Amino acid sequence: MQKSVIEVSSLYKDYQTAAGPFPVLKDVNLHIENGDYVAIMGPSGSGKSTFMNILGCLDKPSKGQYVLDGHPVANMEQNAVAQVRNKTIGFVFQGFNLLARSSLLDNVALPLVYAGVDKAERHARAKLLLEKVGLANYLNSRPNQISGGQQQRVAIARALVNKPSLILADEPTGNLDSVTSEEIMTLFSELNQEGITIVLVTHETDIAEHASRQVRFLDGRIVQDTRTREIGTSNTSSKSIAIPISEAI
Amino acid sequence: MFTAMLGEAWHAMGANRLRTFLTMLGMVIGVSAVVLMMAIGQGAEAAVKRSISAMGSNLFVILSGPPTSGGARSATGNAPSLNVKDANAISDLDGVVGVAPVTMGKAQIVFGSNNWNTDIIGTTPSYLEIRGWNLSDGYAFSESDIRSATRVALVGKTIVQNIFGDNIDPVGKTIRIKQSPFVILGVLDSKGQTLDGRDQDDTIIVPLTTAQRKLFGNQLPGSVRQIIVQAESDNTMPMVEEGLNSLLNQRHNIREGSDSDFYVRNLTAIANSAAETTRTMSLLLGAIASVSLLVGGIGIMNIMLVSVTERTREIGIRMAIGARQRDILLQFLLEAIVISIVGCLIGIAIGVGGAIMVNIITKAEIIISANSVAIAFGVAASIGVFFGFYPARKAAMLNPIEALRYQ
Ligand SMILES: Nc1ncnc2c1ncn2[C@@H]1O[C@H](COP(=O)(O)OP(=O)(O)OP(=O)(O)O)[C@@H](O)[C@H]1O
Ligand SMILES: [Mg+2]
Numbered sequence: 178m179q180k181s182v183i184e185v186s187s188l189y190k191d192y193q194t195a196a197g198p199f200p201v202l203k204d205v206n207l208h209i210e211n212g213d214y215v216a217i218m219g220p221s222g223s224g225k226s227t228f229m230n231i232l233g234c235l236d237k238p239s240k241g242q243y244v245l246d247g248h249p250v251a252n253m254e255q256n257a258v259a260q261v262r263n264k265t266i267g268f269v270f271q272g273f274n275l276l277a278r279s280s281l282l283d284n285v286a287l288p289l290v291y292a293g294v295d296k297a298e299r300h301a302r303a304k305l306l307l308e309k310v311g312l313a314n315y316l317n318s319r320p321n322q323i324s325g326g327q328q329q330r331v332a333i334a335r336a337l338v339n340k341p342s343l344i345l346a347d348e349p350t351g352n353l354d355s356v357t358s359e360e361i362m363t364l365f366s367e368l369n370q371e372g373i374t375i376v377l378v379t380h381e382t383d384i385a386e387h388a389s390r391q392v393r394f395l396d397g398r399i400v401q402d403t404r405t406r407e408i409g410t411s412n413t414s415s416k417s418i419a420i421p422i423s424e425a426i
Numbered sequence: 427m428f429t430a431m432l433g434e435a436w437h438a439m440g441a442n443r444l445r446t447f448l449t450m451l452g453m454v455i456g457v458s459a460v461v462l463m464m465a466i467g468q469g470a471e472a473a474v475k476r477s478i479s480a481m482g483s484n485l486f487v488i489l490s491g492p493p494t495s496g497g498a499r500s501a502t503g504n505a506p507s508l509n510v511k512d513a514n515a516i517s518d519l520d521g522v523v524g525v526a527p528v529t530m531g532k533a534q535i536v537f538g539s540n541n542w543n544t545d546i547i548g549t550t551p552s553y554l555e556i557r558g559w560n561l562s563d564g565y566a567f568s569e570s571d572i573r574s575a576t577r578v579a580l581v582g583k584t585i586v587q588n589i590f591g592d593n594i595d596p597v598g599k600t601i602r603i604k605q606s607p608f609v610i611l612g613v614l615d616s617k618g619q620t621l622d623g624r625d626q627d628d629t630i631i632v633p634l635t636t637a638q639r640k641l642f643g644n645q646l647p648g649s650v651r652q653i654i655v656q657a658e659s660d661n662t663m664p665m666v667e668e669g670l671n672s673l674l675n676q677r678h679n680i681r682e683g684s685d686s687d688f689y690v691r692n693l694t695a696i697a698n699s700a701a702e703t704t705r706t707m708s709l710l711l712g713a714i715a716s717v718s719l720l721v722g723g724i725g726i727m728n729i730m731l732v733s734v735t736e737r738t739r740e741i742g743i744r745m746a747i748g749a750r751q752r753d754i755l756l757q758f759l760l761e762a763i764v765i766s767i768v769g770c771l772i773g774i775a776i777g778v779g780g781a782i783m784v785n786i787i788t789k790a791e792i793i794i795s796a797n798s799v800a801i802a803f804g805v806a807a808s809i810g811v812f813f814g815f816y817p818a819r820k821a822a823m824l825n826p827i828e829a830l831r832y833q
Contacts, residue, residue, distance in 0.1 A: 235746060235827045256750050263748020274743045274830070278441050290430045291748040299430075335747065 180247075182343055182374050183209040183232060188241035190227055190397075201227045202238070203397040209376060211342070212408050214369040216385035217378045219394030225378045228394070229347045232376065233266055234258045246342070263291050267336025269346035269377075273328040275320040275335075281307060282316045285335045292339055306334040310364065326357035333364060344368065346377040350384055362387045370409070431753075435761040438733075449729045450769035452722030453809075457773025457802050458780060459715035464798040465781035467708020469791035473619070474704045478697040480617045480626070482557040484657040485693040486670060488512075490649075507687040509648045510634070512677060516655055519669045521662035526553035527634055527650040531642045535630065536602040540589040544582075545629045546603065548637020554580075556656045557617075564597040564612030567633050575635035579608040582627035583616045604641055608632065621700050660694075667692060716805075722769070723809035730762050730817035741821050742829030755822035762814020763807065770806035774799055 190202035201224045209215055217225050230236040231243060234250055243250045246265060250258070262268075275284045286303035294302075307316060310330035312323075320328055329349060336344055346365070350358035358381075366387055369375050377388065385391050389408060393401035439446045490507045513527040529548045534541060547553070551566055567578045581596060590596045600607045617626035632641070634650070657666040670690050680686045734741070741754055749757075778799075781792045 230827050233746070235830070256752075259745070259748055259750040259753075262746060268746050270830075274739075274746070276740055276743060278437065287744070288747040291744075291750070291753055296430065339748070 180211050181208045181244075182211050182213075182246055183207065183376075184242070184244040185232075186242045188228075188231065188243065189239045190224070190231065190236075191239045198239075201397050202231075205241070205397070205399055207392065207399060207402075209374065210408060211374055212369070212372050213374055214365075214387070214389045214406075214408075215376045216388035216391050217376065217394060218380065218382075218385055218391060219400075221380075223394040224397040225394050226347055229345055229376070229378055233268055233345045234261055259291070263288055264339050265341055265343060267333075267339070267341035267344045269329070269332050269336050269344065269349045271348035271351040273320070273325070273332045273352075275328060275331055277320055280317045280319060281312060281323070281331050284320065284331055285338055288335060288339045302338055303334070306338055307331070310334045324357075326353050326360060329353060329357075329361055330364070333361070337368070342374060344373055344375045344377075346375065348378050348380070350379065350381070358384060372409070431757055431760055432764070434757060435764045438761055439765060445729060446765060449725055450765055450772070452725035453719075453766050453769025453806060454722075454773040454776060456715070456719030456722035457770045457806050458777035459718050460712065460802045460805070461774055461777025461794070461798060462780045462784070463711035463715040464708070464802075465777070465792040465794045466784060466790065467704075467711050468793040468795060468798065469785075470704045471701070471708055472793055473791045474621060474697075474701050477619055477621050478701060480558075481620070481693060481697060482559075482656065483694065484660060484663055485556065486655040486657065486663075486667065487691050487693055488516075488653040488655065488670060488674070489689045489691065490651060491687065491689060507678065508650050508653055508674075510650060511648065512674060513650065513653045515673060515677060516653060516670060519666065519673060521658045521666045521669070522655055523658045524552050524556040524654075524656035526550050526556050526654045528553065528652040528654060529634060529637050529642060529650045530652075531637075533604045533630075533641060535585070535589065537589040537599065542585060542589050544585060546637060546641060547629055547631045548634045548641065549631060550634050553631070553654065556654055559617065560615045561612040562615045563595075564610070567611055571633045572635050575633060575639050577606060577608045577636060577640065578611045578633065579603065580612045580614050580631040581610055582614045582629040584625055584628040585630060586613055603630065603632075606640060621697060663692065663694070719805060719809060723766070723813040726762050726765055726810065727813035727817060730758060730814055731820070733761070734758060734817050734821040737821075738824065738829045738832040741824050742826055742832065745824070745826035746830060751822040754824075755818045758818035758821045759811065759814045762818065763810040766806050766810030766814075767803075770803055773806070774802060777802070 185205055185207045188202055188205040189200065191198040191200050193199075205228065217228070219225050227236070231238050232245075234245070234253075237251075245261065250261075253261070268274075275281075276287070279287070282300060282303050285306055286299040289299040289302060304313075304316060307313060310333060312327060312330055312334070315323055315327070320331065323331070329352075333349075344365070349365075350361055353361065362384060365375055365377065369389075375388070377384075379385050386405070389406035389410065390402070390404045392399055488508060508527070510527050513525050516522060517525040526549050531546055532543060533546045534543050536542075550572055551568060554560070554566055561580065562583075564580075566580060567576070571578055579601070581601075586596050589601070590599070596610050596613060599610050601610060602608070614627070614629070614631065620626055638648070638650075655666065655670060657663045667690055671686075674680075674688050674690075675686060678687055744754060744757075778794055781794055784790060785792045
């Protein structure tokens with residue numbers, strides 16, 4: 178039995194609104210094991226993003242326990258949480274969230290700045306990852322000079338640069354066409370093959386099928402949890418990356 | 427890490443050049459005003475100090491005529507009531523170390539084809555001692571010149587420049603003062619300007635008796651315009667002042683309560699209050715300039731607040747990828763500091779340049795001390811920290827998820 182990266186038990190989240198507390202997550206329980214590939218699905222407003230933000234330590238639950246890698250997040254002080262976001266977790270957002278004024282290289286290298294890595298190594302690692310996601314020719318471009326699919330690759334490279342054990346992706350293909358989405362999903366499958374735990378939110382069933390496990394949210398509760406593949410056996414339909422990413426980083 | 431952040435601060439400043447420039451302008455104006463005002467103020471102070479030390483120490487001047495409430499008035503000294511015997515009597519007073527009776531006037535002087543209108547001072551050799559005035563060339567006249575009213579003269583540097591030029595040694599030459607020939611015995615050291623801006627080197631000193639009898643023929647023989655008295659020390663000045671008043675009242679038969687026909691002025695006190703005034707002025711100038719520095723600081727704060735709001739999303743992204751609160755704080759603080767320090771450096775350059783221009787145009791003395799530049803720099807840097815801190819803290823305290831959602 179593999180160790181759990183994520184252990185969520187009796188998790189509640191209320192948003193404070195003018196009309197009083199508004200419950201969004203109601204008694205969510207979920208364990209995600211190391212190396213798993215989980216797709217979170219559910220209708221709009223069911224609390225998926227809220228849940229992901231809590232998993233990513235960007236937001237705090239109102240009630241309940243969240244243990245990440247064996248450490249209860251509630252007990253962590255601010256700097257420790259920042260360090261978790263920096264080293265343990267890699268984020269991929271629907272809107273890419275790249276820094277518009279910085280080059281792709283600087284964007285990918287940014288987490289290493291906060292990790293205290295020196296400049297030469299920052300650039301070397303960022304360059305290698307951009308090469309792995311197929312953007313070797315765009316190191317000095319700005320995010321607004323490349324396509325959405327390419328921007329999402331940059332965001333993935335940035336998420337990977339500090340060798341995280343967990344990737345959290347909230348609708349990573351939400352802004353992309355189906356062909357580009359396929360490419361991004363292939364990249365995720367390969368990362369999962371290399372042992373990185375992935376949790377992604379999607380509305381589309383064919384995207385969710387890349388994952389080994391599908392969790393369905395409805396109105397702030399988990400209503401369905403199906404495993405379609407064993408951990409570490411996600412399908413890599415096409416081998417686009419010759420060298421495993423874990424070797425690159 | 428730090429250099430990376432410095433680079434980013436530089437980058438961020440470059441992203442909106444016009445705005446950065448305008449923000450910096452506040453700092454530039456403030457710093458250059460402070461540097462300029464300090465240069466002018468310190469220059470004025472130094473000029474005053476120099477003319478005070480050139481005046482001689484612990485001095486009184488006794489003027490003919492009744493005292494006026496406004497201090498000196500133009501008529502003072504016109505009706506001569508003082509004479510050489512008064513001066514002799516004063517020299518016997520306790521605490522008095524030097525006495526010089528003085529009579530003076532304007533006269534036209536001629537050397538060859540050169541003309542010059544200047545101040546003539548008729549006095550005794552003790553005048554030079556009291557004023558601490560040395561000769562740069564030749565020698566002074568003596569008591570025997572006073573006794574026999576010889577036509578000899580000591581000339582100031584300005585006279586030498588204007589009627590002799592650089593190539594003629596004036597000592598031993600004969601000039602004409604009011605048509606009569608005078609032999610030049612010596613050249614006076616340069617004294618610079620008086621507190622009220624008169625050129626003290628535009629002066630000729632002749633024996634008192636010569637001035638009285640041969641230049642400014644007097645109504646009353648032996649009368650003088652002024653008597654300059656030097657007290658032994660600062661402490662004895664009040665005692666000497668009292669002694670002077672009672673002695674002269676007695677000698678001039680002035681009864682208590684009635685107006686006296688002379689006026690004792692404490693030159694040292696006047697000079698000290700002039701020094702005090704310039705010091706106050708330069709402080710005031712500095713204070714006014716500092717206000718513009720403050721305004722510049724507020725400008726930085728304003729722009730940094732706008733910048734934090736504009737870049738809320740960027741802050742959210744940075745937090746999501748692992749920036750700690752203090753990383754964000756440092757980033758924005760550095761930006762404010764870089765703006766204020768760069769603005770400060772430009773301001774120092776402009777302030778120094780402006781001070782040099784003022785010096786060239788008005789000939790006013792200026793002093794650019796390393797101290798004043800260092801102070802301006804330090805104050806500007808602290809303003810950057812002070813006014814940059816609040817916006818930077820505001821950025822650092824943002825909630826990551828709200829910052830990320832910010833549109
Ligand atoms: N800051 C907030 N304040 C108040 N209510 C909020 C806030 N953020 C989200 N909500 C509410 O919480 C509920 C869940 O939002 P959430 O973004 O988690 O949904 P989601 O499942 O990600 O939906 P989608 O698929 O559309 O992205 C929604 O009803 C939303 O209106
Ligand atoms: Mg969502």
